[in-house]
Amino acid sequence: MVDDTGKQAAARVAGRMRVPDDGYPTAPVERIASLNPAQRAAVGFGIEAQRGGEQRHPPLLVIAGAGSGKTSTLAHRVAQLIDCGAEPTRLLLLTFSRRAADEMSRRVGRLLGRRAAGTPPLPWAGTFHGIAARLLREYAARIGIDPAFSIHDRQDSADLLNLARHGLGFSARAKRFPLKGTCLAIYSAVLNTQVALGEVLQTSFPWCAEWQAELKSLFREYVRSKQAQQVLDYDDLLLYWAQMVGEGELGREIGGRFSHVLVDEYQDTNRLQAAILLGMKPDGNGLTVVGDDAQSIYAFRGATVRNILDFPQHFEPPAQVLTLDRNYRSTQPILDAANRVIALAQERFTKDLWSERRTGEKPWLVAVRDEADQATYVVEQVLARREAGLRLKSQAVLFRTAQHSVRIEIELRRRNIPFVKFGGLRFLEAAHVKDVLAILRWGQNPRDRMAGFRAMQLVAGIGPKSASRVLDHIASAAPACLLLDEQPVAEAARPAWREFAALVADCGPARTPWPTACERVCRWYQEQIDRLHEDPLPRQADIEQLALIAATYPNAERFLTELTLDPPAASSDEAGPPLLDEDYLILSTIHSAKGQEWTAVFVLNAVDGCIPSDMATGSTAALEEERRLLYVAMTRARTHLELILPQRFHVTQQPAHGDRHVHAARTRFIPHALLPDYEQLSWPPPAFVVAPANPHARQQVFDLTARMRAMWE
Ligand code: ATP
Ligand code: MG
Numbered sequence: 182m183v184d185d186t187g188k189q190a191a192a193r194v195a196g197r198m199r200v201p202d203d204g205y206p207t208a209p210v211e212r213i214a215s216l217n218p219a220q221r222a223a224v225g226f227g228i229e230a231q232r233g234g235e236q237r238h239p240p241l242l243v244i245a246g247a248g249s250g251k252t253s254t255l256a257h258r259v260a261q262l263i264d265c266g267a268e269p270t271r272l273l274l275l276t277f278s279r280r281a282a283d284e285m286s287r288r289v290g291r292l293l294g295r296r297a298a299g300t301p302p303l304p305w306a307g308t309f310h311g312i313a314a315r316l317l318r319e320y321a322a323r324i325g326i327d328p329a330f331s332i333h334d335r336q337d338s339a340d341l342l343n344l345a346r347h348g349l350g351f352s353a354r355a356k357r358f359p360l361k362g363t364c365l366a367i368y369s370a371v372l373n374t375q376v377a378l379g380e381v382l383q384t385s386f387p388w389c390a391e392w393q394a395e396l397k398s399l400f401r402e403y404v405r406s407k408q409a410q411q412v413l414d415y416d417d418l419l420l421y422w423a424q425m426v427g428e429g430e431l432g433r434e435i436g437g438r439f440s441h442v443l444v445d446e447y448q449d450t451n452r453l454q455a456a457i458l459l460g461m462k463p464d465g466n467g468l469t470v471v472g473d474d475a476q477s478i479y480a481f482r483g484a485t486v487r488n489i490l491d492f493p494q495h496f497e498p499p500a501q502v503l504t505l506d507r508n509y510r511s512t513q514p515i516l517d518a519a520n521r522v523i524a525l526a527q528e529r530f531t532k533d534l535w536s537e538r539r540t541g542e543k544p545w546l547v548a549v550r551d552e553a554d555q556a557t558y559v560v561e562q563v564l565a566r567r568e569a570g571l572r573l574k575s576q577a578v579l580f581r582t583a584q585h586s587v588r589i590e591i592e593l594r595r596r597n598i599p600f601v602k603f604g605g606l607r608f609l610e611a612a613h614v615k616d617v618l619a620i621l622r623w624g625q626n627p628r629d630r631m632a633g634f635r636a637m638q639l640v641a642g643i644g645p646k647s648a649s650r651v652l653d654h655i656a657s658a659a660p661a662c663l664l665l666d667e668q669p670v671a672e673a674a675r676p677a678w679r680e681f682a683a684l685v686a687d688c689g690p691a692r693t694p695w696p697t698a699c700e701r702v703c704r705w706y707q708e709q710i711d712r713l714h715e716d717p718l719p720r721q722a723d724i725e726q727l728a729l730i731a732a733t734y735p736n737a738e739r740f741l742t743e744l745t746l747d748p749p750a751a752s753s754d755e756a757g758p759p760l761l762d763e764d765y766l767i768l769s770t771i772h773s774a775k776g777q778e779w780t781a782v783f784v785l786n787a788v789d790g791c792i793p794s795d796m797a798t799g800s801t802a803a804l805e806e807e808r809r810l811l812y813v814a815m816t817r818a819r820t821h822l823e824l825i826l827p828q829r830f831h832v833t834q835q836p837a838h839g840d841r842h843v844h845a846a847r848t849r850f851i852p853h854a855l856l857p858d859y860e861q862l863s864w865p866p867p868a869f870v871v872a873p874a875n876p877h878a879r880q881q882v883f884d885l886t887a888r889m890r891a892m893w894e
Contacts, residue, residue: 216257220250223503224257226469228265238441240465240500242492244472246534247519247816248510251471252776255445256285258469259303260292262441273439274306277446279743281776282306285445305439309454310746313418316435317425318738324425327411329690329738331622331629332745336610338414339365341631345402351395359389359396368400372416373451373483409656410628415746419453426460436461446776447472448489449479455488465496474530475523476813478772480806490530508534510778512541515822518858519815522850526808527801544815544822546787546847546859551829556588558864559783559825560596563766566781566821573599577767577779579814581792585785586768599765603773613710613720614727618741620702624688625737627655639709640681642674681705688737699731699740771814782818787811788826788845811850824851824859 213221227238245251255274263269276282286303293302305312314332321328333341343352343361351358359367367389370381378397382390389396407414413421426432442462444450447470462468470492477486493499508516513536520533549555563576580586586602593600616639622632630652637648651668665682684705687693693701703724710717710724734740767779786792792814793807815822829842851859 220254223254238467240468242502245505248508249505256288259289271440273442275444313422314742330411331626333414375452423456432460441467444470448477449484451483508536512538514543523812543860548863556592560592573764573766575780578783580785603769624685641677695736696732703728780819781821784814784824787824
């Protein structure tokens, strides 16, 4: 007997669903027909268990290579579930970035067609951190935290840890105690890998092992001060969520809110994230995860590929494992080259892919003289492709670290070509943006010392001393008692202080409607900007941009949370990010390019020292992760892939030695034996190079900056 719920019946009447002979509904024919049999199996897996009223959906793992349709399959599965009666509000979809979550929501909306119009199809689509923040605010009262908690980004966390480090007197030790960044990395590694401090120190930070006892007391103090200030850091979001769902009854309640939990890019999750999923769905009912072990690129943040490999065995019977082997993204020559790069990896589980797009050009290895030529070459190629009809948006320039794109950015600006940069220095890391956010955050949570300390020093006449005094005053006052106006500040600073105090008080929850509160803060800050900064103009533009972004959020809390967790990716270009309907080139770190694809992809600096990064050649594991990074970069390309190899790099040395060039070798991940997979090109072609009279002339660099410094030595 078919469990014919009212919803399904209604849907049939409306002619939305095809009801095959066996009696249970599938998604509309045209939608499902585009999928291959393996994808179809993944989309429909377990959904037939709804027959007979049984609400069991056994756990499923889809493990497959790049571009095989994992994300598409997940979107189809969500649409199929909704078609079969699942409530969109009961679907939890976890993605790697907010951008990916938005894209997934849109995709599901498109798949569902007009039915989804007007309603957000997936209210619970987001990143692990974003969803954690929402759930923790909702359940705050049940787990003993204040729902108005602030969230500290990595920089704030390191600063707070540093205060604790000073407070405990560790910074004054005769022998050098680890710096704040290292302390935070150790703390974060312990939490995210769920491994004991001693072991983390031995394996990853052996030079800090002698400080184990001090580190422990430092972390204790750090946790104490976070709690006193009602602050959670990134790691806390996952930790609290994991702990919350680890509490039997509460875990069942929260897990029970969601009929299905679906996770994309599962290879880049860590043990805490796995614990969260198991806490919510101990028997795996309704759990679907997809990923590719060959694309695991976040081990440096505690992600473990074991999560995906061990997933099936967590359940009894073990989770179903499905694989996909057809790639829909790239041409076969691009796939061949990428497959052979990853085939040299020490460990690998997913199989090679094949593509129907059998013909096409091989990827290019392009040798250029230096980074300046690299920038000129890439920009000219991008423009040539645009002339040939390929939009800028269908082209991307990828690089290992954000600094690698500096020359290209200059070249693009010079030629007035719009671009958006993902990854690297975020908009939010700019001092002026942090200032405005600190005021808003302090208004929301007066116990947040980091925010208060930063915000107060923006007022003329208030320095660190007065700021600390005010914070101590507030800390000893009754809860929720701010009374900023009456704080002990110097007489001379009083008028400016009064104006500021009123501004902060207005930012408190439910005081001034949103986004007016933010607009006011921005206006106040713009009035101060000439006093605070020597280069106010580009900063003014950023503040205006921030006000515009704020207006797209329903309230201060959502704005601050989401901005802290997943800041806007566009770089703080003076002109602001291009309008959405404009055409623009994508510049992205390889890490931020995860899950995406472009018709033409240029990978910068495919040389040793950049890929692999010279920071990562110390251990085999780090080196293997770099290999996977190159694989991720190459598999972003649909039709055209170019790896650029600058032959020389400019290195700044000690003033006395002047600057020099070092010669770079092709990345070790493309050894000689793999060269037949590529076309090779030298640019500019030798015939066009006008030989300088002195062959060394190009290398001669007059470092005037070094001379200036030397004047004072
Ligand atoms: P990655 O590993 O990079 O995250 P993925 O496995 O998630 O890749 P998708 O991004 O879902 O792959 O799909 C890659 C491309 O293939 C997309 O353009 C998608 O639209 C297309 N595609 C996937 N399945 C099919 C199909 N059955 N028919 C046609 N195109 C498909
Ligand atoms: Mg994907």
